[in-house]
Amino acid sequence: MRATSPVAAFAAMSVAVLTLAACEDKNAYVPPPPAKVVVAQPLQQPVTRYVEFTGNTQAFNQVDLEARVQGYLEKINYKDGTLQKKGTVLFEIQQNTYKAQLDQARASVVGAQAELKKSQAEFERQADLQSKQVSTQANYDKALAQRDQDQATLQQAQANSAIAEINLGYTTVTAPYDGVVTRHLVGVGSLVGYSGPTKLATIVQVAPIYVYFNASETLVLRIKEELAKRGKTLRDIPEIPVEIGLQIETGYPHKGRLDYVSPNVDPATGTLEVRAVFDNTDLSLLPGLFVRVRIPVQNLDNALLVAETAIGTSQIGKYLLVLGKDNAVEQRPVKVGQLSGGLRVIEAGISADDWVITRGIQRAIPGNKVDPDRQKMAAAGEGG
Numbered sequence: 078m079r080a081t082s083p084v085a086a087f088a089a090m091s092v093a094v095l096t097l098a099a100c101e102d103k104n105a106y107v108p109p110p111p112a113k114v115v116v117a118q119p120l121q122q123p124v125t126r127y128v129e130f131t132g133n134t135q136a137f138n139q140v141d142l143e144a145r146v147q148g149y150l151e152k153i154n155y156k157d158g159t160l161q162k163k164g165t166v167l168f169e170i171q172q173n174t175y176k177a178q179l180d181q182a183r184a185s186v187v188g189a190q191a192e193l194k195k196s197q198a199e200f201e202r203q204a205d206l207q208s209k210q211v212s213t214q215a216n217y218d219k220a221l222a223q224r225d226q227d228q229a230t231l232q233q234a235q236a237n238s239a240i241a242e243i244n245l246g247y248t249t250v251t252a253p254y255d256g257v258v259t260r261h262l263v264g265v266g267s268l269v270g271y272s273g274p275t276k277l278a279t280i281v282q283v284a285p286i287y288v289y290f291n292a293s294e295t296l297v298l299r300i301k302e303e304l305a306k307r308g309k310t311l312r313d314i315p316e317i318p319v320e321i322g323l324q325i326e327t328g329y330p331h332k333g334r335l336d337y338v339s340p341n342v343d344p345a346t347g348t349l350e351v352r353a354v355f356d357n358t359d360l361s362l363l364p365g366l367f368v369r370v371r372i373p374v375q376n377l378d379n380a381l382l383v384a385e386t387a388i389g390t391s392q393i394g395k396y397l398l399v400l401g402k403d404n405a406v407e408q409r410p411v412k413v414g415q416l417s418g419g420l421r422v423i424e425a426g427i428s429a430d431d432w433v434i435t436r437g438i439q440r441a442i443p444g445n446k447v448d449p450d451r452q453k454m455a456a457a458g459e460g461g
Contacts (some may be wrong), residue, residue: 095455111446114437116400117454119427124380124417127258127371132290136364138254144170157260161252168250168277173246191418200224256282286357288321290370291348297373311397316336319353321368323440331355331369382420383454387435398441400432400449408443
């Protein structure tokens, strides 16, 4: 066995030391770069603050069309479910009997007028004879009584004639207002009104149309307060705008106005019944629909708005991630308001100078630093 020289051993040891040093340099920890995120300052603009409710539509007017006199139904002058104008004759009931009764009553009036004319002349003659002391008081009294009785007979005949004319008018059923008439419930040739009024159909007025909903006592008081600032009271509620949207619609495309606020608070619910009225000239609203309702209660001159996607939710509520000192991420609890133009109103928790993280939120950990890309606040789906 050949012995290793001291020089060779030193060389081998040196190589081993250098190799170990190189390995230690390669295993040294290098921290990752800060996460890249997009940040933007809140958008500042005027916003109208609304309160929202759920309501339902009701007809402005709705009434049953009934046959009030007995007879056979002779004509139906409309098509089921169509819009009819006020005064349109919808149903016609047998009229010949009522025309005969009217003629009879009018004849009685003419006869009573003739009898009164005769008795009036006799009364005047007896009054003249008595003034000349030619006739007796008994004859005068008899003539006066006959004149008064004939006057009463005439008045009764005139009343009977008016009743007969009214009954004849009941043989035509007309639309009391512009409205949609439902399907007819009896057919031509049916005997109607024989045991009381017979329902023929229903007419529904839907232009305009009502929307009913319940508002809390607190909200009504706030509305009163806002009106008082403008020198108005609840008597001026027709000036308060109301907007509604159907369940399948986006936003609140239908514009109306407040019409009525109940004077009593329901003690069971602490709410008041409120009604709004809408023109509904295009008949897009029908009675019985559920609608989303909103009413403006306050104008904010410089509201702060951020993208909806920037808002997070935790056990403590809603929050935003904002840039702190040295670009460190801070979690800020916030109070959120309504949506406006695709952005969410932030009522408390941030200022206009804060930089809010809008994208890359998953990589932004509170307390860690980030690499921010400052951009302009945009709603979801906007921007790059």
